[in-house]
Amino acid sequence: MNYAKQQEQAVRVLIIEDDLRIAEVNRRFVEKVSGYEVVGIAANMEEAKDQLELLQPDLVLLDIYFPDMNGLAFLTYIKEHHPDCDVIMLTAAKEVETVVDAIRYGVYDFITKPLIFSRLQETLRSYQEYQGKIRAWREEGETINQEEIDQLIRGKGMKAPKESKLVKGIDRITLEKISSFLMQAESATTDQVSKETGISRSTARRYLEYLVAMGEASADLSYGVVGRPERVYRSAGKS
Template sequence: MLNILIVEDDPRIAEINRRFVEKVPGYLVIGIATNRQQAQEQLEVLRPELVLLDIFFPDMNGLDFLRWMHEHHRETDVIMITAAKEVDTVREAIRGGVFDFIVKPLVFERFENTLVRYQEYRSKLQHLKKEHSQIDQAKIDQLIGGGQKPLKESYLPKGIDNLTLEKVSAVITQHENGLTAEAVGREIGASRSTARRYLEYLVTRGEVSADLSYGVVGRPERVYRKRKEG
């Protein structure tokens, strides 16, 4: 069982994170801290294997706290879960040694994928420490993810396959004025519900936007458009 400490100043989001963690076998939330003092105290007492860390707090910056953890709790790993999307922020977090950087709002499938990968990492690490005093390049690659399937595919949630996802993305790209899920389904030869599932996934990835279109009759429909970069 891997113990997790959640460091998040918003109690509602902390509770959502806790419920998500508890849906993944092999994990236990042993504490929730909403400020720096609580976080430091709980780290000292609970010694978790993993911390879910936000960046924005009234009394601290999560990146500063990450540096403090690196100095005082090097044995504890960190996954950033934050609304921050700035390139420099992501770069600094990666340089600080985070296992992953996840942008809010938290998507369970993406989060679950990370926790499963972390379990695999810990398991491989423990095995290597028991069996070897030194390891070769192949084992290092295995430990840090080398030789696994491409990152893009590894993060796809259940019910989403890469081929269909590419088809949906291509159709949306070709129609600047946007399409409904029903129209996309016709284009790719799939049902409306299937098309909508893929479209909503692209929305969560920030690649597609969705707006309501009010027709003459009937209920409003969601119209999906490719997001323009910049």
């Protein structure tokens, strides 16, 4: 296998989620991260098995609660029939035994809903580093040393999510709520964001401009028939 060529290719992701609205939001989040491509979305067990076989994804984002299956049980199916495919659990489940079982069955990470983009982004970037290390070690030879083994076993090379420092007056939960709304909407004005989130128009504008300054959103002017032009915001993934 040409690992140098493989490294240039995007990580191919299959999303297994029965709520198609949530699945679409997850797709947009994943594809905001450079080097990732969502190749399919499956809403039930039959679709998931078919797409795993046909698409041969590198990574699966897997929920736990489905009408026709249990995600943990399906995780064992993936590990048995598609051992080269990695799995990130993305679910509302938070029970201790569920988390422990998922780790025991070999998930790369376990992320709870509601999904926060920065948390997923950190994991996806660490997964790229993890795969990059494996490719490099394979190219260099057949053996690795104890330090390198420790990197694989202890957290698979993952880094703890960094708590980015927010400027004064910016609340993380409100910021993530607005960011998620922009990801779902084609575009949004300050008034629309204000109504959707229940915050004042001035506060909505401050958060939107903060996202623009951070490179997470873009802004443009919309000229109506009458009146002053209005700023329209879009998520950076849609710019």
